[in-house]
Amino acid sequence: xxxxxxxxxxxxxxxxxxxxxxxxxxxxxxxxxxxxxxxxxxxxxxxxxxxxxxxxxxxxxxxxxxxxxxxxxxxxxxxxxxxxxxxxxxxxxxxxxxxxxxxxxxxxxxxxxxxxxxxxxxxxxxxxxxxxxxxxxxxxxxxxxxxxxxxxxxxxxxxxxxxxxxxxxxxxxxxxxxxxxxxxxxxxxxxxxxxxxxxxxxxxxxxxxxxxxxxxxxxxxxxxxxxxxxxxxxxxxxxxxxxxxxxxxxxxxxxxxxxxxxxxxxxxxxxxxxxxxxxxxxxxxxxxxxxxxxxxxxxxxxxxxxxxxxxxxxxxxxxxxxxxxxxxxxxxxxxxxxxxxxxxxxxxxxxxxxxxxxxxxxxxxxxxxxxxxxxxxxxxxxxxxxxxxxxxxxxxxxxxxxxxxxxxxxxxxxxxxxxxxxxxxxxxxxxxxxxxxxxxxxxxxxxxxxxxxxxxxxxxxxxxxxxxxxxxxxxxxxxxxxxxxxxxxxxxxxxxxxxxxxxxxxxxxxxxxxxxxxxxxxxxxxxxxxxxxxxxxxxxxxxxxxxxxxxxxxxxxxxxxxxxxxxxxxxxxxxxxxxxxxxxxxxxxxxxxxxxxxxxxxxxxxxxxxxxxxxxxxxxxxxxxxxxxxxxxxxxxxxxxxxxxxxxxxxxxxxxxxxxxxxxxxxxxxxxxxx
Amino acid sequence: xxxxxxxxxxxxxxxxxxxxxxxxxxxxxxxxxxxxxxxxxxxxxxxxxxxxxxxxxxxxxxxxxxxxxxxxxxxxxxxxxxxxxxxxxxxxxxxxxxxxxxxxxxxxxxxxxxxxxxxxxxxxxxxxxxxxxxxxxxxxxxxxxxxxxxxxxxxxxxxxxxxxxxxxxxxx
Ligand code: SF4
Ligand code: SF4
Ligand code: FES
Ligand code: FES
Numbered sequence: 001x002x003x004x005x006x007x008x009x010x011x012x013x014x015x016x017x018x019x020x021x022x023x024x025x026x027x028x029x030x031x032x033x034x035x036x037x038x039x040x041x042x043x044x045x046x047x048x049x050x051x052x053x054x055x056x057x058x059x060x061x062x063x064x065x066x067x068x069x070x071x072x073x074x075x076x077x078x079x080x081x082x083x084x085x086x087x088x089x090x091x092x093x094x095x096x097x098x099x100x101x102x103x104x105x106x107x108x109x110x111x112x113x114x115x116x117x118x119x120x121x122x123x124x125x126x127x128x129x130x131x132x133x134x135x136x137x138x139x140x141x142x143x144x145x146x147x148x149x150x151x152x153x154x155x156x157x158x159x160x161x162x163x164x165x166x167x168x169x170x171x172x173x174x175x176x177x178x179x180x181x182x183x184x185x186x187x188x189x190x191x192x193x194x195x196x197x198x199x200x201x202x203x204x205x206x207x208x209x210x211x212x213x214x215x216x217x218x219x220x221x222x223x224x225x226x227x228x229x230x231x232x233x234x235x236x237x238x239x240x241x242x243x244x245x246x247x248x249x250x251x252x253x254x255x256x257x258x259x260x261x262x263x264x265x266x267x268x269x270x271x272x273x274x275x276x277x278x279x280x281x282x283x284x285x286x287x288x289x290x291x292x293x294x295x296x297x298x299x300x301x302x303x304x305x306x307x308x309x310x311x312x313x314x315x316x317x318x319x320x321x322x323x324x325x326x327x328x329x330x331x332x333x334x335x336x337x338x339x340x341x342x343x344x345x346x347x348x349x350x351x352x353x354x355x356x357x358x359x360x361x362x363x364x365x366x367x368x369x370x371x372x373x374x375x376x377x378x379x380x381x382x383x384x385x386x387x388x389x390x391x392x393x394x395x396x397x398x399x400x401x402x403x404x405x406x407x408x409x410x411x412x413x414x415x416x417x418x419x420x421x422x423x424x425x426x427x428x429x430x431x432x433x434x435x436x437x438x439x440x441x442x443x444x445x446x447x448x449x450x451x452x453x454x455x456x457x458x459x460x461x462x463x464x465x466x467x468x469x470x471x472x473x474x475x476x477x478x479x480x481x482x483x484x485x486x487x488x489x490x491x492x493x494x495x496x497x498x499x500x501x502x503x504x505x506x507x508x509x510x511x512x513x514x515x516x517x518x519x520x521x522x523x524x525x526x527x528x529x530x531x532x533x534x535x536x537x538x539x540x541x542x543x544x545x546x547x548x549x550x551x552x553x554x555x556x557x558x559x560x561x562x563x564x565x566x567x568x569x570x571x572x573x574x575x576x577x578x579x580x581x582x583x584x585x586x587x588x589x590x591x592x593x594x595x596x597x598x599x600x601x602x603x604x605x606x607x608x609x610x611x612x613x614x615x616x617x618x619x620x621x622x623x624x625x626x627x628x629x630x631x632x633x634x635x636x637x638x639x640x641x642x643x644x645x646x647x648x649x650x651x652x653x654x655x656x657x658x659x660x661x662x663x664x665x666x667x668x669x670x671x672x673x674x675x
Numbered sequence: 676x677x678x679x680x681x682x683x684x685x686x687x688x689x690x691x692x693x694x695x696x697x698x699x700x701x702x703x704x705x706x707x708x709x710x711x712x713x714x715x716x717x718x719x720x721x722x723x724x725x726x727x728x729x730x731x732x733x734x735x736x737x738x739x740x741x742x743x744x745x746x747x748x749x750x751x752x753x754x755x756x757x758x759x760x761x762x763x764x765x766x767x768x769x770x771x772x773x774x775x776x777x778x779x780x781x782x783x784x785x786x787x788x789x790x791x792x793x794x795x796x797x798x799x800x801x802x803x804x805x806x807x808x809x810x811x812x813x814x815x816x817x818x819x820x821x822x823x824x825x826x827x828x829x830x831x832x833x834x835x836x837x838x839x840x841x842x843x844x845x846x847x
Contacts, residue, residue, distance in 0.1 A: 167747040178732075178739035179725050186739070338740055503732050572729050602696055626731060635774030 001250075002067025007074075013049060013065045020048050020060040030071060031111050033089075033199055034148035035061040038512060039157055042149050047111070050076045073344040083115055088468065091122035093200070094143035098202040105508060107199030108146060129174075135183050136361050137190035137206055137354040145175050145202040152195035158497065160472030161304075163188045175202075178570065187307055187569040189300040191471070191495045192378075192504015199280030205354055206365070206373045208386050215346040215374070216259040223346045224334065225255055226405070228266040230352035230416030230500040232380040233518035238507045239394050244413075244525040249398035251382075254391045254401060259563040261332075262541065264405040266349065267412030268324040273297065274411055274424040274534035276560055277319045279551035282429060282488055285461065290315050292481070293490045295421050296564075297321040298342050299359035300495035303514075303670045304471060306567040309478060310595055310632035318561040322415060323349050323356055323559050324365050327372025329543070330405055332559070346374045350382045352416065352503030355495065364562055365574065378505025406541035410439065410526030411534040417451060417519045418469040418499030419445035422492040424534055426465075431456050432532050439532045446523070448498040448515055451477060452487075465490045470497040568628035569594060585622040586665050591604065593628030601636035607653035608638070608661070615657075620665060640664045691766060694719055695725075695727060699734050707736060709745055713741025713752060722753045758794045758801035759822045760839060762786075769814040777813055779804065781829035 002013045004022055011026040018041065023030050033045035043062035050060045053070035057077060069124045072078070079530055090112060097103050102502040132140040149166065152175060156162040163186055167176050176184045185291055215221050227248070236247035252263045281293045296302055296317040305312060320328065325541055327347055334343040349356065353376075359365070360373040377385065400406070414420035423442045430440050444454040445465070450473035456463045466488045468474050474493055480486045496502045501518035502510055531537060548556045590596075590605040605625060612618045629637050634646025638656070681806035698715045712731060717723055723746050732739040764770075764779055771847045779802075784808050796799045810816040813825025819835055 156738070162740055165738070165740035165744040166746045167740075169748050169750070176740070176743075178743040179728075227709065570729060574728055592730055594733050605694075625726075625730070627726070 002065070004069040004071060005390045006071045008203040013067070014410060016065055018061055019058075019063040019065050019069070019071065021049070022065045023050070023060055023073065030060060031114065031144055032061060033107060033111075034150065036150050036153070036197055039150065039153040039197075044062075044154065045089075045146070045148055047082055047611075049081050049527075051078055061473070066559060074444065079115075086112060086115055086117050087120050088122060088578045089146045089633075090120045093146060094141075099516055100144070101204040101207060102144075102201035106201060107506070111403075132182050133206070135188075135190065135206070136357040137192060138183060138188075138195055139204050139206050140183065141173055141202050141204070141609055142176065144200045146200055147173060147175060148201065149175070150197040151175065151203055154193050154197050157471055157612075158472055159188065159189075159191060159193055160475045161187060164194060171225070172243075181571065185330040185456070185571040188351060189471070189495060190309075190358040192356040194504075195354065195505070196508065196510040198331075198505050205380055206357060207379050207381055207384075207404060208377055212348055212375050212377060212385065213388075215348075218346075219344045220344055221349065222334070222338065222340060222344060223259065224262040224263050224264065224268045224330070226264045226269075226323070226330070227251065227258045228323065228349065228351045228353070228356075228416065228500065229413045229522060230271060230503060230506070230518065231350050231379050231382065232413075232667040233416065233521040234506045235383075236480070236521050237514060237517055237565065238379075238383060243295065243396070243528070245528055246398070247521075248525075249400065250393050250396050251397040252401055253388050253394050253399040253438060253608060254389070257391050258385065258389050260348070262402045262405075264326070264330070265401050265408050265573075266322050266326055266351075266403055266601070267408035267415065268405045268539065269322040269329065270412035270415040270424070270541050271409055271534035271537040272560070273319050273322050273328070273415075273427055274421075275540060275551050276325075276556060277317050277421075278425045278428045278534075280317060280319065281425060283611075285354050285463070285489060291490075292488045293317060295492045297415065297421060298355070298494050298496075298500075299353075299362075300355035300471070301474065301493040302564065303355070303358070303567065304474070306564055307530055307569050308475070308594070309568040311633070312478075313566065313633060318557075318563065318565055319560050320560055321356075321359065321424075322412075323351065323376075324359065324372060325587070326405070327360070328367075328559050331367075331372055343370050347372070348375050348377060349373050350379065351499045352379050352506045354504040356505075371411070371514070373397070379503075380505055380507055402593050404542065407537065407539045408529070408539050409531035409534050410529035412537070413521055413525045413529065413531055416500045417446070417473045417522050418448065418494050418497075419467045419492065420499065422465055422467050422490065423632070425490070426458075426463075427533050428535050430456070431535065439527070445492075446519075448512060448519065450497060463490065464488045469494040469499055471495050480544045490622050496628060528666070543607075565629075566595070566630050566632035568630055570627065572627045585620055585621045586641055587617065587639070587662075588624060588661060589624040591627070591629055591635065591637045591639075592625045592633075593632070593640060595628070595632035596635040596637055598602045600633045601638075601648075603650035604636050604638065604648050604653050607650055608657055611654065611657040614660075615662075617662075621661070679705065680706075686795055694733075695730060699731065699785040704735050706735060707735070709735060709742065710749075713742075713746055720745045720756075721759070722756045724756075725754070736833060737836075756794060756798065757800050761801045761818075762820075762836070763805045763818040765806075765808045765810065765814070765816045766804045767811060767814075769807070769811035772815055773815045778817070778827055778829055778832060782817075782832055782836075785833050 003010050005027050006023055011022060013022055016022045031047045033047055034042045041062050043059045048060040049057055051072045052058050117639045121641055145231050152164050155164050163177055166173055177183055194308050196203055215223050230243040232248040234250055236244050241247045254480045255263050286291050292315060294316045294317055330348055331342050331345055335344055357376040364545050365372045368438055411424035422445050427440050428441050445452050445467045447561045449472045452467040454465050498515040502515040590601055592601055611620050630645050631637050631644055638645050638648040640661055679820050697713055703735055726740050728746055728765050731738050732742040782802055790830050810823050815827050817827050
């Protein structure tokens, strides 16, 4: 153990990984932009500059602490450099602060104020770039980017995707998706973790608050809201309320004052989801089919699976997520019970999540063009809306949620934390009978760890399960699974580390420390409920008795289940392989998208074109390489004329050429001569 | 969008696509081979087409954004199709004060380039205005196909292009 002298104070190193951490531990909040303790060190912003005796000026974030170091934090040189760096950033920053989404929550504002920057001596030099607002989840304003790279490292290191990266050089450097495309054109899953770490207004959550106000002000609309499990934990932490039940009660009062007609709990459909999913899973175990079973409540994971793991789409639970089950079931029931057109029910959901905004707009989740969920607000937007209304949440009296869709068991609440879905399903499966309502705790699956494993004995069968959060962790486990190095019967996946308590829609800071507190809030809420097994929720039972018949029945399938399809990762053009395009030629397009490529489609392409040469048909065929037909399950895919053929492997290419390509060519010519 | 004609004068695309795969095989499908692979691709096509970069990203199992980042970082790479011959007109201070504007106008006229256009229809010439090339003593200077020509006048520049075209015809 060693010591460092910081401004004359002897400070223990205590295993801190860099000098910056030692300094912060000693009670000095050394400013930083590009440092995030949960990501790798980048060392570019120069805010953390200090003077080290014998070594001169150094960036504290990238300096390993050494015993005996003598460090000065505020010297004329360090202060000048910090200010200068900040001024340079400000000169390149489109600072329309008052109207910026991050106003009052921006690190650039905060540090400019703290360091006392009053004038900017450099002129604004960059031309304004367009702001990207075309996806449902995230707004990207490159003019506010300070190039700290936090989002780049978040997406690459923690989510394992790498949607954003630095591009260009010199004064034209930008952080952007590939080829300057928009997020919706690339493999972004809209988890929002990048926006959670962006220190400025460059990446923010798409704001729907105004739309919701509009619905509230519309006298024809019945405006209903569902609140997701993890939101109560966010509200508790944000407003300094110790328990989640209290936080929820006050939120109910606030939402009623704002003008919502009904306030419900998404935990209700989390219970319903547990019943449906446990039935589905146990059925698969009995049949030994479609295992491992993957949970599907996280839309970011679902989108990733659609892009990367088409072969596992059949293994995803067909259950809609609790948000979408709520939308589909409750809109139907309310319109029947109150005898109003479903178009006049406006359903808002409050979610910890930005990907839920994307999910709500998936075309399959609507009836005759009317969406099951009309607007998704993140926890951040809920807090904004409460602020806008002027209501002082902490001073409000308590109120209770509306019945029946406000009633839940503790199992529904823990859905908001990683391990919660697995535990809810296990509780149900392990319960002896209806009256058994103890909390059966599955401690192994709780906590913020990225990969958790457990084995559970259910009536003599051993169930192996894995609980994963963070998409880089997911990809690591998927690799092993595909190689046959591991096996599980059920895998719970959440895109965000720690689960939805750390969702991209949660208030800032959204770091692991905040997630730890939110997690405890949820498990405490669970402990406070009278019921802990989802199957015992009386209103879930009522829903089965009056409408759904029994778990996984035909009606349940129609209302509560869905299907998935493969999705391309990036938009793009075909690569034209032959010299000219001609109407007379037959087009043979071979997919070289990721999934097909990995299955050898490139060799298929080579084989087919060699066969064409041999047969002397090269000039009558038009070879193309394309990216993803969104039929990746059947990869490698080849499109001949207008028809896509699956599973054309290098081995079957010859048969395929003989039996499909040549007849297609002949068929085409017959048609052509006849016409 | 990138016109399909770009690769026409350099032969059939099927062969070129084939080359990409063999380039990747030559250097190995690893992240460290990215730059050499891009250099080869650039040499082959004279630019880095988006689809090819996506293909390289797929083969190397890298995010397309990473490949795009590398491709835009180095000045030697171009994401725009370029003509067979690149003509660079220096616009450094020394050349600028020696009235290179007339020179640029004459070159544009000779190549039939409208405002905003940099590459000729037939993909033979690309005209680029660049910052100081370090030949200030020779101002105004231009670089044609990698060779520096000093003390340029409109007439001399056009003559140089004519000669280049004549030489090309002879080769054929
Ligand atoms: S939303 Fe998620 S996937 Fe998309 S860029 Fe941000 S971190 Fe990456
Ligand atoms: S883990 Fe939860 S918050 Fe994060 S993307 Fe998935 S559903 Fe949304
Ligand atoms: S925090 Fe150390 S250089 Fe940015
Ligand atoms: S990669 Fe999706 S169809 Fe080929």
